[in-house]
Amino acid sequence: MRYISTRGKAPELGFEDVLLTGLARDGGLYVPKTWPTLTPADLKRLAGLSYAETAFEVCRLFTGDAFDDATLKGIMDEVYGSFEHSAVAPLKQLDGNLWMMELFHGPTLAFKDYAMQVLGRMFDHVLTKRGEKVTIVGATSGDTGSAAIEACRDKAAIDIFMLHPKGRVSPVQEAQMTSVLSANVHNIAIEGTFDDCQDRVKDLFNDPAFRDRYNLSAVNSINWARVMAQIVYYFWAAVKLGAPDKPVAFSVPTGNFGNVFAGYGALQMGLPISKLVVGSNANDILARFFASGAMEMAGVVPTLSPSMDIQVSSNFERLLFDLVGRDGTVCAQVLTDFRKTGRFTVSAEQLAQARKVFAGARFDDNATKTIIKQVHDQTGELIDPHSAVGVGAARENPAPDGASMVVLATAHPAKFPDAVEDATGIRPALPARLADLLDRPKRCQSLPNDLDQLKHSIESTLA
Ligand SMILES: *Cc1c(COP(=O)(O)O)cnc(C)c1O
Numbered sequence: 001m002r003y004i005s006t007r008g009k010a011p012e013l014g015f016e017d018v019l020l021t022g023l024a025r026d027g028g029l030y031v032p033k034t035w036p037t038l039t040p041a042d043l044k045r046l047a048g049l050s051y052a053e054t055a056f057e058v059c060r061l062f063t064g065d066a067f068d069d070a071t072l073k074g075i076m077d078e079v080y081g082s083f084e085h086s087a088v089a090p091l092k093q094l095d096g097n098l099w100m101m102e103l104f105h106g107p108t109l110a111f112k113d114y115a116m117q118v119l120g121r122m123f124d125h126v127l128t129k130r131g132e133k134v135t136i137v138g139a140t141s142g143d144t145g146s147a148a149i150e151a152c153r154d155k156a157a158i159d160i161f162m163l164h165p166k167g168r169v170s171p172v173q174e175a176q177m178t179s180v181l182s183a184n185v186h187n188i189a190i191e192g193t194f195d196d197c198q199d200r201v202k203d204l205f206n207d208p209a210f211r212d213r214y215n216l217s218a219v220n221s222i223n224w225a226r227v228m229a230q231i232v233y234y235f236w237a238a239v240k241l242g243a244p245d246k247p248v249a250f251s252v253p254t255g256n257f258g259n260v261f262a263g264y265g266a267l268q269m270g271l272p273i274s275k276l277v278v279g280s281n282a283n284d285i286l287a288r289f290f291a292s293g294a295m296e297m298a299g300v301v302p303t304l305s306p307s308m309d310i311q312v313s314s315n316f317e318r319l320l321f322d323l324v325g326r327d328g329t330v331c332a333q334v335l336t337d338f339r340k341t342g343r344f345t346v347s348a349e350q351l352a353q354a355r356k357v358f359a360g361a362r363f364d365d366n367a368t369k370t371i372i373k374q375v376h377d378q379t380g381e382l383i384d385p386h387s388a389v390g391v392g393a394a395r396e397n398p399a400p401d402g403a404s405m406v407v408l409a410t411a412h413p414a415k416f417p418d419a420v421e422d423a424t425g426i427r428p429a430l431p432a433r434l435a436d437l438l439d440r441p442k443r444c445q446s447l448p449n450d451l452d453q454l455k456h457s458i459e460s461t462l463a
Contacts, residue, residue, distance in 0.1 A: 001064040003030040003224065006321040007335075008328015015225075016066045016126050019119075020134070022223045028328065029317050030224045035268040036061035038235075040244040043271065047239040051088035052080040055118070055232045061269075062228045066126065075125070079117040082107075084431060089114070089233045091240060091406070094379050098394060099406045100387070101237050108176050109412035109431075110307070111259065112147035115229035119219055120151030120158070127157035135214040135462065136160040137204055139197035142173035143307045143411070148219050153182040161186045161458055163197040166446060170306075171438060172415055172430070178442040186461055192449035203451050210455060214462065221258035222314050230262035231269070233408075238271050241404040249275040249405045251394035253305065253386040254286060257313035259408065264319060264357060274403055278360045279393030281305045281368065281385075286313055290360035293351035297342040304365045304385040304419040307411070323350045361393035368392070372423035382413040382420055382428045 003018045007028030013021065018030045038046075038061075046054055055076040056069075063072060080088045085105040092100045106113025127134060136158060138148055145162045152160040162177060166189035169177075178187045190197050205211055205218075219226075238248040250273060252260040260276055267273040280287040281303040289295045300311050317335060323346055324330040338344045346354070363371065371388040375381055383391065387409035399405045413420045413428035421427040430437060447453050 001036070001062055002033040004033050004328075005030055006317050006328060007332040009332070014066070015062060015064045019066070019122055019126060019223070019225045020217065022218045022220065026328075026332070028332065029222050029315070029321075031318050031321060032062065035265070037268075037270045039270065043235075043239055043244040046235055050080075051232075051236055052076040054236050055080060055229070058232045058235055059118075059228055067122075071125065075118060075121045079121060083113075084433070089236055091237060092381065094375065094381070094391070094407070097399065097402055097404050098391075099237070099241065099404060100381070100383070100391070100409045101233060101406050102409045103233065104384075104409060104412035104415075106147075107150040108143070108146040109415050109434075110143045110147060111230075111408065111410040112143055113150065114233065115226040116147040116151040116219065118229040119223065119225050120148075120155060122225060123152075123217075123219075124155040124157050133157050133159070133215060134217040135458070136217050136219055137163075137201050137458075138218060138220060139163045139194065139201045140169070140177075141165070141194040141306055141309070142169045143415075144220070145169075146173055146176035149177050149180050149185050149187075151219070153180050153185050155184065159184045159186065159462060161188060161461075163188045163190050163201060163454075165189075165194045165197055166191050168194065170416070172417075175437045175440065175442065178444040179437060179440040181441065181443050186458075187444040188454070188457065189444050189446045190449050190454075191446065196449045200449065200451055200454055204455070204458075207455075214458070220314075221256045227258060227262050227265060227315070227318075230259055231265045234263050234266035234273070235271055237406045238266075238273065241406070243272050244270075247272040247274040247399075247403050249273065249277065249394075249397075249399035249403055251277040251279060251390045251397070251405060251407045253279040253308060253390040253393070253408065253410055255308040255310045255313065257286065257315035257319070259410070260358075261315045261318050267357065273357075274399055275397065275405075276358050277393045277397045277405075278358055279389040280360065280362045281308050281389055282362070282364045283309050283311070284360075284362040285311070286316070287360035287362040290355060290358050293348070294343065294345045295338065297338075304368055304416070305389055307386060308389070319354070320346075323354060359393075359397045361396045363389050363392045369419065369423040372420060376424045376426070382424060382426060383409060384411040384413045384416045385419045386410045386416075
């Protein structure tokens with residue numbers, strides 16, 4: 001299995017290098033040169049498998065010779081065997097044809113665990129084999145940081161530094177990060193905004209001497225291995241609901257377009273997906289694109305679903321690459337212009353091509369709270385604000401011919417308790433294993449928003 005960059009200038013790589021590289025050297029994102037496919041008979045065989053077995057069968061199509069079967073199987077068994085629900089990604093029926101797939105039974109209660117846990121183990125395995133170590137540096141507004149820390153904790157080949165804006169992440173998210181006391185985990189609270197944190201991380205990566213000296217790496221959502229591990233649950237849900245004999249649609253609350261792009265990948269691999277509905281909050285650049293064919297940047301406004309508060313969806317580049325006929329030069333040109341002008345449009349044919357698969361919908365905070373209340377009234381289920389956007393988007397775009405529609409529930413309601421309580425009057429409780437989370441001992445260093453002090457701190461920590 002070979003991977004190519006969406007900007008056409010970086011070298012073709014195998015899985016191991018794609019895993020460790022993240023961003024391609026030409027600034028593009030890696031995608032499979034050709035998609036592996038599963039036949040209807042293959043899909044029928046998946047129907048009887050456990051989640052870990054499904055993950056093994058799907059991911060082995062992408063990993064080439066990076067792992068032998070026993071190692072890859074071991075990784076999947078270890079990761080998904082530790083999730084809290086024995087089904088790993090249980091499906092709940094909300095209505096006649098409407099289902100919710102709960103993707104919040106991992107260690108940090110959000111869907112990012114499903115891929116990040118795999119990524120952490122794959123990093124550790126490949127690095128140990130090569131006798132190398134990496135320093136992972138990242139910025140987070142909440143969910144990504146906690147999932148990355150849980151995935152990398154106690155891994156001998158990894159040190160992880162995670163920057164968050166001091167006092168600006170939710171108490172649960174902050175505690176999920178800073179209560180991890182492992183020696184290789186380093187939380188840094190920056191006196192500034194999330195954008196400041198992200199800018200300082202970019203500064204570190206843009207310093208070649210620093211970058212090479214500490215072998216800096218990232219585990220953000222553009223890493224191909226995360227997309228790969230997210231493809232698994234589309235297969236898992238669809239075969240449970242009748243694929244390959246019946247098509248299934250999905251509704252995905254979306255920020256960086258990584259999760260829903262994994263659904264697009266499953267479709268390329270032969271899974272009969274009739275629609276992928278993209279749910280946006282007030283930061284609706286994607287919903288506007290699928291309505292008009294114009295991608296137009298706007299300022300970010302804070303919402304009840306902060307993990308979808310984005311200005312630009314970085315993984316959209318992978319879809320754009322296909323829309324422009326997989327021509328890396330054209331793709332790079334469109335994105336360079338976009339950075340300059342804040343806008344690009346696709347042709348009517350390209351928009352039609354995109355809309356064969358995707359639809360978009362937008363819900364502001366009031367609409368989100370109304371959906372949380374409705375779902376609770378109608379089913380007794382408490383859902384978080386991100387998942388509520390997914391439910392709203394599904395209801396606005398029902399699957400054709402009464403096919404099943406699956407909403408991806410991306411966070412546990414207790415991760416966003418204020419919004420849920422506001423909408424329903426009920427405060428969702430954390431799972432028992434996390435009940436004392438806020439009272440646990442914490443370790444975190446505070447730093448001003450200053451590159452030199454940040455560098456100095458990393459240097460002295462690693463010395
Ligand atoms: C990260 C996140 C999202 C957005 O996922 P993308 O892959 O960026 O589209 C949605 N909901 C929750 C709870 C998240 O943590």
